[in-house]
Amino acid sequence: MLLFQIFRCPWLLITVLVPCYGSLKPGFSQLQRGHRLDRKLIQSFTEVSFLDCVTECMVTPRCESVNYFKGANYCEINYENKTTAETNYMDSAGWVYSERGHWPKELAGACSNSTCEINQTCKHKRYSEENFFECVLSDCGIPDQKGINLNKTRREDAIGLRRRIHASCADRYSKSGSGRLNCQSNGEWKYNIVCEVLKREMQNIIRGLLPELDYSVPFQSEKFCFIVLMLAEDMTFMGYEAYRAKKFSETHLLQL
Secondary structure: OOOHHHHOOOHHHHHHHHHHOOOOOOHHOEEEEEEOOOOEEEEEEOOOOOOHHHHHHHOOOOOOEEEHHHHHEEEEEEEEOOOHHHHHHHEEEEEEEEEEHOOOOHHHHHHHOOOOOOOOOEEEOOOOOOOOOOEEOOOOOOOOOOEEEEOOOOOEEEEEEOOEEOOOOOOOEEEEEEEEEEEOOOEEEEEEEEEOOHHHHHHHHHOOHHOOOOOOOOHHHHHHHHHHHOOOOOOOOOOOHHHHHHHHHHHHHHOO
């Protein structure tokens, strides 16, 4: 991928490549200098040129934007842009921000017509006679475990393979575990966090159901029993349908 690093004058090379890739002027004219998108990171790369950084985004379906620090040739590809994550868009000296949609898709080369999945990236195959690219896993996706809050992740956190995220629990949830989520090489998250509904909140939810019950109806009486059990200190939260299924199983076993 480090196509442009082997040349001493990359801007001259860009001028030559413009007829092949289409005009790059829209992309360069819309660069946001002194800005970056924070905490929406898929993956980062070192020792790459700016156009290599953009190309890395173009071959990664989930990528929406890039941050680039020219002084260190450091690249970050993001899964959102400044429109979808406005509060994460910030001033940052030395950085350049750019969006995928500002560049011609031809920058991706053979990968411009790939059918890679959202959690994959397209890799060019140099010596293959049949396929010019292959799709490989790139990330674990956005963590969606119930109760998890990703608003307090750290600057370096990323969803790419072999990266990690520091998560917390949303309001009304209690947290256990270190809070670390590790993206494994198989594309699945390893969670070291459990977010559970706080007992007080659970009880308030249940008490809110009490006025709705008609205790003269058998079905409603059963629902009342469920709520009473839920209010017990040693009960963990379960849905009403799960409770009914459990009671049915117990009754059925007694009849055998």
